[in-house]
Amino acid sequence: MPDITSQTYTRADEAFDCLQTAIVKGDLAPGDKIGELDLCSRFELTRGPLREALGRLESRGLLVRRPHAGVKVVAVSASELVELYRIREVMEGLAARQAAERMTDQEIADLQATLDSHEAMIDEARGQAYYQAEGDYDFHHRIATGSRNTKLAQMLLGDLYYMVRMYRYRLSTSAGRPHRALGEHRRIVEAIALRDGELAEFLMKRHINAARKNIEKQIQEGILTI
Amino acid sequence: MPDITSQTYTRADEAFDCLQTAIVKGDLAPGDKIGELDLCSRFELTRGPLREALGRLESRGLLVRRPHAGVKVVAVSASELVELYRIREVMEGLAARQAAERMTDQEIADLQATLDSHEAMIDEARGQAYYQAEGDYDFHHRIATGSRNTKLAQMLLGDLYYMVRMYRYRLSTSAGRPHRALGEHRRIVEAIALRDGELAEFLMKRHINAARKNIEKQIQEGILTI
DNA sequence: CTCTTGTGGATTGTTGACAATATACCTAGA
DNA sequence: TCTAGGTATATTGTCAACAATCCACAAGAG
Numbered sequence: 001m002p003d004i005t006s007q008t009y010t011r012a013d014e015a016f017d018c019l020q021t022a023i024v025k026g027d028l029a030p031g032d033k034i035g036e037l038d039l040c041s042r043f044e045l046t047r048g049p050l051r052e053a054l055g056r057l058e059s060r061g062l063l064v065r066r067p068h069a070g071v072k073v074v075a076v077s078a079s080e081l082v083e084l085y086r087i088r089e090v091m092e093g094l095a096a097r098q099a100a101e102r103m104t105d106q107e108i109a110d111l112q113a114t115l116d117s118h119e120a121m122i123d124e125a126r127g128q129a130y131y132q133a134e135g136d137y138d139f140h141h142r143i144a145t146g147s148r149n150t151k152l153a154q155m156l157l158g159d160l161y162y163m164v165r166m167y168r169y170r171l172s173t174s175a176g177r178p179h180r181a182l183g184e185h186r187r188i189v190e191a192i193a194l195r196d197g198e199l200a201e202f203l204m205k206r207h208i209n210a211a212r213k214n215i216e217k218q219i220q221e222g223i224l225t226i
Numbered sequence: 227m228p229d230i231t232s233q234t235y236t237r238a239d240e241a242f243d244c245l246q247t248a249i250v251k252g253d254l255a256p257g258d259k260i261g262e263l264d265l266c267s268r269f270e271l272t273r274g275p276l277r278e279a280l281g282r283l284e285s286r287g288l289l290v291r292r293p294h295a296g297v298k299v300v301a302v303s304a305s306e307l308v309e310l311y312r313i314r315e316v317m318e319g320l321a322a323r324q325a326a327e328r329m330t331d332q333e334i335a336d337l338q339a340t341l342d343s344h345e346a347m348i349d350e351a352r353g354q355a356y357y358q359a360e361g362d363y364d365f366h367h368r369i370a371t372g373s374r375n376t377k378l379a380q381m382l383l384g385d386l387y388y389m390v391r392m393y394r395y396r397l398s399t400s401a402g403r404p405h406r407a408l409g410e411h412r413r414i415v416e417a418i419a420l421r422d423g424e425l426a427e428f429l430m431k432r433h434i435n436a437a438r439k440n441i442e443k444q445i446q447e448g449i450l451t452i
Numbered sequence: 453c454t455c456t457t458g459t460g461g462a463t464t465g466t467t468g469a470c471a472a473t474a475t476a477c478c479t480a481g482a
Numbered sequence: 483t484c485t486a487g488g489t490a491t492a493t494t495g496t497c498a499a500c501a502a503t504c505c506a507c508a509a510g511a512g
Contacts, residue, residue, distance in 0.1 A: 010464095011465080012281070013293075046466065047468090052278055055281040059285040061377070068234065068475095069474060069475080069494080080376060083375045083377060087378050087381070150309065236494095271496085271497095272498070275496065293503085294504050296463070
């Protein structure tokens with residue numbers, strides 16, 4: 001009996017997914033105050049399941065709620081965004097180390113193939129921030145999963161990445177950075193393929209550090225205003 | 227207008243807190259399948275707010291839910307518990323580093339005073355695992371908060387610590403360990419007082435590493451069965 | 453004797469109506 | 483004109499009933 005994953009989706013689950021993607025994609029802008037009835041008509045459901053979904057999203061930090069006052073999409077300040085990357089640095093470093101110890105050879109091969117397709121996408125979709133962000137997300141997603149650390153993957157994929165992706169689309173990609181990032185990705189995978197956990201951790205931390213510095217620079221230059 | 231924190235607690239909030247502490251204290255054992263109606267009569271509320279609380283707890287990983295089948299308290303396996311400590315190691319290391327950079331002198335003085343009272347508690351309540359665990363929690367709580375990293379503190383205090391505390395009470399405390407742990411705490415605080423972030427991070431990581439090894443030993447010896 | 457299958461019962465998911473509260477506006481006074 | 487206070491409205495929090503789904507048990511076939 002392959003009771004893999006309960007395929008019964010409840011309306012609350014549906015609302016949860018829809019809202020999450022709506023927030024990440026920017027359909028609901030940070031700071032927006034959203035009314036429950038609006039959402040009900042939007043997703044064709046009643047307030048019961050909706051409130052459950054709102055509760056889950058609040059618990060994950062994507063919404064802030066004040067009793068009797070309503071919910072609004074979380075607005076991450078510039079400094080908080082930087083702090084997010086500090087957390088990512090240590091957590092994804094750990095993920096890379098454990099991935100180097102635990103990923104199967106097949107997974108590593110797939111990861112390398114993924115990078116090839118990313119490279120093609122970068123050349124193809126020159127300047128299209130969307131594809132670059134998606135490729136980047138794909139890479140980090142695989143490593144988080146490959147760590148075989150359930151809770152770690154859950155925290156990264158279920159918490160941090162959604163918040164990061166909220167703001168990633170509006171980051172300007174300076175010329176040449178995608179290729180540099182891809183090079184960093186390649187070296188991380190090489191370290192994983194060599195089963196060198198320490199090196200993988202070091203490289204991943206440096207990779208995210210670079211991303212953080214890039215954001216800090218954009219903030220200082222006033223390019224990124226949030 | 228000191229609009230600090232809305233003091234209006236909704237019943238869902240109430241149920242959330244009660245359930246959380248019930249799970250942590252062990253009143254609801256891991257793996258227990260809990261019915262909604264039971265909880266309703268227990269907390270004197272209806273299923274609406276209760277389900278919202280359940281949703282939040284599920285989102286935080288304290289409950290697992292299968293549609294139409296009910297919710298049960300999460301059962302963390304031995305290996306998953308160890309993985310939890312690996313996550314704590316890197317995250318609390320970061321917290322210690324940032325706390326060293328950002329805590330006020332007053333907070334550091336309070337922290338030192340806290341350790342003094344912990345020492346008294348250890349001598350007094352010899353072998354009373356409860357007080358030791360509470361003192362330990364207090365220490366780590368203050369450092370997480372002192373990091374001034376909102377999301378980091380949120381993840382540590384709102385996610386990881388609850389899961390760790392679920393199992394901390396049933397850990398046997400080998401003779402002399404509380405004093406050793408206290409010594410480690412003192413050295414961490416010293417590093418923070420010196421504003422030496424790197425050292426604080428190193429010491430904190432080593433401290434949690436020691437706790438992890440202790441757990442692994444207990445698992446191997448069959449003392450800890452979960 | 454074991455495995456499959458069908459039904460009864462209980463539990464969950466959902467709905468719409470009711471009660472409580474914060475925001476916004478309007479009025480009155482300084 | 484600006485501030486303070488009260489009230490109205492809209493939105494949220496809560497409740498109890500309805501519908502859909504899974505689990506356990508029992509009966510029958512292999």
